[in-house]
Amino acid sequence: MATEAAVAVEGFxxxxxxxxxxxxxxxxxxxxxxxxxxxxxxxxxxxSGSGKTTLLNLLGALDRPTEGRxxxxxxxxxxxxxxxxxxxxxxxxxxxxxxxYLLPEFTCLENALMPLAxxxxxxxxxxxxxxxxxxxRVGLADQMHKRPGQMSGGQQQRAALxxxxxxxxxxxxxxEPTGNLDARSGQEVFDLMRExxxxxxxxxxxxxxxxxxxxxxxxxxxxxxxxxxxxxxAEE
Amino acid sequence: xxxxxxxATRHLVAGKGQTVLTVAAVAVAVTVxxxxxxxxxxxxxxxxxxxxxxxxxxxxxxxERRPRPLAATGARVEGMAGTAVQETVQRRDSFDDVxxxxxxxxxxxxxxxVVPAIRGxxxxxxxxxxxxxxxxxxxPAKQERINALQDDMISxxxxxxxxxxxxxxxxxxxxxxVRLGDRVRLLSSEGVDGVxxxxxxxxxxxxxxxxxxxxxxxxxxxxxxxxxxxxxxxLLKLDDPFTANQVADAVSGSLRHKxxxxxxxxxxxxxGLRAQSSSSAMISVFAxxxxxxxxxxxxxxxxxxxxxxxxxxxxxxARDRQILLIFGMxxxxxxxxxxxxxxxxxxxxxxMLQGVRQVARFGRTDQLFPVSFDPAIFLGAAAxxxxxxxxxxxxxxxxxxxxxxxxxxxxx
Numbered sequence: 001m002a003t004e005a006a007v008a009v010e011g012f013x014x015x016x017x018x019x020x021x022x023x024x025x026x027x028x029x030x031x032x033x034x035x036x037x038x039x040x041x042x043x044x045x046x047x048s049g050s051g052k053t054t055l056l057n058l059l060g061a062l063d064r065p066t067e068g069r070x071x072x073x074x075x076x077x078x079x080x081x082x083x084x085x086x087x088x089x090x091x092x093x094x095x096x097x098x099x100x101y102l103l104p105e106f107t108c109l110e111n112a113l114m115p116l117a118x119x120x121x122x123x124x125x126x127x128x129x130x131x132x133x134x135x136x137r138v139g140l141a142d143q144m145h146k147r148p149g150q151m152s153g154g155q156q157q158r159a160a161l162x163x164x165x166x167x168x169x170x171x172x173x174x175x176e177p178t179g180n181l182d183a184r185s186g187q188e189v190f191d192l193m194r195e196x197x198x199x200x201x202x203x204x205x206x207x208x209x210x211x212x213x214x215x216x217x218x219x220x221x222x223x224x225x226x227x228x229x230x231x232x233x234a235e236e
Numbered sequence: 237x238x239x240x241x242x243x244a245t246r247h248l249v250a251g252k253g254q255t256v257l258t259v260a261a262v263a264v265a266v267t268v269x270x271x272x273x274x275x276x277x278x279x280x281x282x283x284x285x286x287x288x289x290x291x292x293x294x295x296x297x298x299x300e301r302r303p304r305p306l307a308a309t310g311a312r313v314e315g316m317a318g319t320a321v322q323e324t325v326q327r328r329d330s331f332d333d334v335x336x337x338x339x340x341x342x343x344x345x346x347x348x349x350v351v352p353a354i355r356g357x358x359x360x361x362x363x364x365x366x367x368x369x370x371x372x373x374x375x376p377a378k379q380e381r382i383n384a385l386q387d388d389m390i391s392x393x394x395x396x397x398x399x400x401x402x403x404x405x406x407x408x409x410x411x412x413x414v415r416l417g418d419r420v421r422l423l424s425s426e427g428v429d430g431v432x433x434x435x436x437x438x439x440x441x442x443x444x445x446x447x448x449x450x451x452x453x454x455x456x457x458x459x460x461x462x463x464x465x466x467x468x469x470x471l472l473k474l475d476d477p478f479t480a481n482q483v484a485d486a487v488s489g490s491l492r493h494k495x496x497x498x499x500x501x502x503x504x505x506x507x508g509l510r511a512q513s514s515s516s517a518m519i520s521v522f523a524x525x526x527x528x529x530x531x532x533x534x535x536x537x538x539x540x541x542x543x544x545x546x547x548x549x550x551x552x553x554a555r556d557r558q559i560l561l562i563f564g565m566x567x568x569x570x571x572x573x574x575x576x577x578x579x580x581x582x583x584x585x586x587x588m589l590q591g592v593r594q595v596a597r598f599g600r601t602d603q604l605f606p607v608s609f610d611p612a613i614f615l616g617a618a619a620x621x622x623x624x625x626x627x628x629x630x631x632x633x634x635x636x637x638x639x640x641x642x643x644x645x646x647x648x
Contacts, residue, residue: 053646062551063642083555090553097645101548105246115552121238163552175646 005037008073008092008171008203009059015067016054028054030226031068036203038170041194043214044207046223052207053175055223059205060093060173061085073170090119094164094202096174096193100156102148108159109135109144115167127166134162138192154185158192165196172197174206178213190216240558243549244565251538258534259574262621265527266578269520269617271585276516277613278606280509284477287505288498290383290440292351292471293480295496296341296487298329330466340491341470346483349381349473354457356468360404360450361421362412369408369450371422373457374471382471385438385451392416392436397453403436405446422450424460432456520617524624531570532628539563539636546636547644560637567629574625575618582614 016029028051036042036059044052057063058070061077064085070077073092077085094115102111112131116123123131135144138158148156157177164172174193178186190213197204206217214220222229248255331337334352341350353374359366372379376397380386385394385403394403402422404414414420418434432452440446458464474483477498484497499506539546546559586607594604 057642057646060551083557086550086553086555088553089551093553095548095551097548099544101544101645103243103246103545103548105243105250114549117239117242118549118552118554118558122242 005039007071008036008038008040010035010071011055011059011065011068012071013068014055014058014065014070016051016058016063017066020066028226029058029065032223032226032228034059034221034228034230036171036205038203039197039201040219041197041204041217042206042219042221043217044205044221044223045209045211045214050223051226052223055221055228056173056175056205056207060095060171061089062095090115091167092170094167094169094172096157096160096164096172096177098176098179100148100153100160102156102159102163104148107145107147108140108151108155111148112159112162112166114163119167123166131162131166134165134196135159138162138196152185153181154188157181157185157189161189161193161196165200165202168200169202171203171205174204176207176209178208178210186210186213240561240565243562244569247538247542247562247566248569254534254538255570258531258570259577261527261530261534262571262574262625263577263581265523265624266575266617266621267581267585268523269620270579270582270613272516272519273613273617274582274586274608274610275589275605276512277610278608280512281608282606283509286441288477288502290385290442290445291498291502292382293474293477293498294472294484294487296337296470296472296491297468297494297496298331299492299494300329330463330468331470332466334465334467334470337470337491341472341487344472344483344486346474346476346479347472348475349378349471351375351378351382351471351473352454352467352469353379353471354454354461354463354468356425356457356461358422358424358450358460360408360412361423362414362418365412366423367408367412367448369404369422369448371424371450371452371457371460373452373454373460375454376451379451381473383440385440388438388440389436390439392434394436394438394451397435397451398433399453399456400430400432401435402432402450402452402456403438404434404450405448406437406439407443407446408448408450409434409437411447422460426460426462428460428462430456430460520620524620527574527621528624528628531567531625532631535563535567535629535632536635538566539632542636543639543644546639547641550639550641551645556637559639560633563633563636564626564629567625567633568622570629571622571625575621578621579614579618582617583609 011032011034014029014032015027017025017027019025032055034055044055046052058065061070061072064077072088075088080088103114109132112135113123113128116127132144135141138161140155140158143151143155151159177193178189181189193204193206194216196202208214219230338350338352341347351374353372356371358369358371360369376395380395390406392403397403409415414434416434416437419431420434421429421431423429458466461468472483474480480497480499484495487493488495549559586609589605590603590607592604
């Protein structure tokens, strides 16, 4: 194994219980330890309701664990208030969801620049050029000034991917990013994610139901009944 | 801030019909408020001018001398068993030092005109017929500041009235068969008799005045009512007619004279004006409420429609405050554009209304609706609408800001 890369995010003894204030609390995660390094492409698989998405949300500081600690880009999320978490997400995390969730009122380029606009008010010239380059890289050069409604599903998801990368994050979390695409578009988007991970050195964590895509990851985390089992390709 | 402004603006522009609807709701409310308030204010100004234009705002009269019972003087009278006080009848009290009193009264704040005058009853005799009239005597130039009779003159003259001349109302002239230049006899309640030339005829628009009033000079009235060098009352005009009660009380308090305020004499008229003002205020409040509710409803729907966007913005690191600002600014945008449109529409409506004319008396035309263009009304209506819209926008904006991105994005 090559020299160990820096840790992008780490979770220790993560427990998540929903409905604590009801008579039927549901324990979705029952103590999960996980470590994701820079440049890694990790797939999370498991049955529906097994806690994959919950784990993803915790790793991305979108949600807080009931118990356990998350250290994201060196910061313990327990030390941060909601605004602190929002700022941390903005700086070091990018999300890609099953649906693109591009804002319909903005163009493809404006959508891709959105994380920068949230942080700085508007994107600077250098950032804009960089994001243009990324859009160009994923074949959206001629779509930049189109609204999401004028683009195909594959194009929309590629724009969402570039949006997740716009802030040069350390970690991109994708929740079934190809789940809503046909096989060909899905494969295209997956290949791009794989390439962008290599090119940018970002850590990429993808929840998927597609075993074929999972097998193409560096590492697969299997979430089952609230617990995680890891295995690397080397182990297989 | 630029990010929030950009998102709010795009939402509004993309919201087309929804945005137009909410802007229209604000605009209609502003238009209604401007329209109603300007109309009521204009009508009230005219009513007040027409009605109390011919009246003094405050009349100062000598305090009545109340007879003092003998017992109160401490004198001892043999066989006195009780006291009965009988007010004097037909006593004409007067002010003798007119000059000094005029100066004193002019000192009170808000007093714009001080007119020494005489009011008395007389018979106007023409041929075999007699008409009971109320005679007002004052220097015409000064009297003019009380009731602007010159504007009501339909023939003859008033300001240059000579000592044996009078002006009378056109109804009295009709009834008595008197024409301009005719000579009539006046027989006063003091028993003084004189022959006068009718030098002018007026039409005040008020039956009682046009039928029963005679105006003459102060000197003539002094002769008719045996008040050489004295006056029976002093009439005051104020810059704000609605301070009449305060001025009257101040005068009677410090000078110990009897005062009459038009507001107390015409209480039902004043109450009518107040009722009118309250109903216009109520219409304004309901217009604002209706517009605020419709805006709140539309914005709540908009927040629900955009909940996925809100979730994704939050996942990208947008703070609650930024989301609150986005929807707050949408409300502000709607409010400002709506208020501006409402001011424009209100102005146009008022201009249209101003053009509607009615035929007044003697061939003169008059505005049917006396409209007042008061910038304060426009500003007030716009400010009230902006405030109401912002209050309406707060609830949906807070709801948006509090949304949990996990629930929105993964919820169904």
